[in-house]
Amino acid sequence: MRKATVLLLAFCAGFSIMSFELLGGRMLAPFFGSSVYVWGSIITVFMLALSFGYLLGGRLSMYSPSMKRFAIIFLIAAVSLLPTIFLSESIFEFVFEIVEDPRYGSLLASTFVFFIPSIIMGMIAPYSVRILTVSASSSGQTAGFLYFVSTFGSAVGTILTSFYLVLWLEINQILWLVFAILFSCGGVALGVSRLDKQNPLNI
Template sequence: MGIELLGGRILAPFFGSSVHIWGSIITVFMLSLSFGYLIGGKLSTKNASLTRYGLIFLFAGVTVLPIVLWSGPMMEFIFLNIEDSRYGSLTASMALFFIPTIILGMISPYSVRLLVTDKERSGQVAGVLYFVSTLGSALGTIITSFYFVLFFEVNAIILTFSLALMIFGIIAITFDKYSRKPVNDLSGAVHE
C-alpha cells in the first residue's frame, strides 16, 4: 500500500493528481494483485518451501528498484508520446508498478500455503493471515502518508521498502536453510 500511495506523488509532476490519475494507479494495482494471487496460489502447490517464499520477497525487492532508478525517464518518455493524461497515466502506472505488484501479490497465497497444516483449519489460517495483511496495509498507508512523506523523499521511502523486502527474503531463506522442517501437504503426506 505504501508504494501505491506514493504512486500518486511519482506520477503527479507529469500527469497531475486528478481522479483519473488515481483511477489508473488503483486499476493497475488491483489488476496486478489479482494476477499475483493466481500465480502465487499456483506456485504454492509445487514443493512449497521457505526458500522459495524468500525468493519471492527478494524478487519483489529487486523489481521495486526500477521505480527509484528509472521512473523519471520512463514517465518523461510516456508523457511526450501520449497526449491524453488518462492513457498516459495508465501506461506509466503499468510501466512502473505492474510487475512489482504481481510479485507482491504472490506473497499472500504462498503464505497461506506455508501456514496451513490441515484442511480443517485452512479457513481460519487464511482469515487470520488476511486480517494481519490488511491491518499491516492500513498501518503502512497511515505511516507513509502521515509521517514518512514529511521526513523523507519518495525515492528514499521506496528504496527502503525495496531493501526491507530483500531483507525479509534473506531471513526466510536463511531460516529455511537452518531449520529444515518438512512441509505437510493437505493430503497428510510430508515433503522435504
C-alpha cells in the same frame, strides 16, 4: 517459529504494497497531475497486478511449498523495485511526451512502472496461506487470520507513508526503504529455511 515468521513477513508485505501504491500518486503527479483519473489509473493497475499475483502465488504454492521459495519471492520483489527507483522518471517523461490525455497517459505510465513489482508482491499472500495451512479443515481460519495480518500491515503502511514518511523522506528514499524491507524479509525467510532444514515442510 515458522508461523510467527510468516505472519511477520505477511505484515511487511502488506505494508510494502500500500506504501508503494501511495508513492505512485506522488511520482505521477508532476507529469499527469493528481486528479481522479490518475488515482483511478493507479488503483486499476495495482488491483489487476495483485489479482494476477494472487493467481500466480496460489499456483506456485501447489508445488513443494517451502520457506526457501518464499524467501525467493521476497528477494525478487525487492529487485523488481530497482527499475522503479532508477528509471521511473525517464519512463514517465517518455509517456508524457507521446500521450497527451492524462487519463491514458497515467494508465500507461502506471502499467510500465508499477505492474510487475505489484504482481510479485501479490504472490506473497497466497503463498503464505499455503505454508501455514496444515489441514483442509483449518484452511479457512488460517487464510482469514493471515489476510487480517496482511491488511493490518497495509493500513499501517498507508498511515505511516501518507502521514509521516512523505514528510520526512524523499520519494526515492522511501522506495529504498521498501526495497530494504522486502530484501530483509527474504533474508529472514532464508534464515528460517536453513534452521528448518532438518524438519522439512510437510503439508
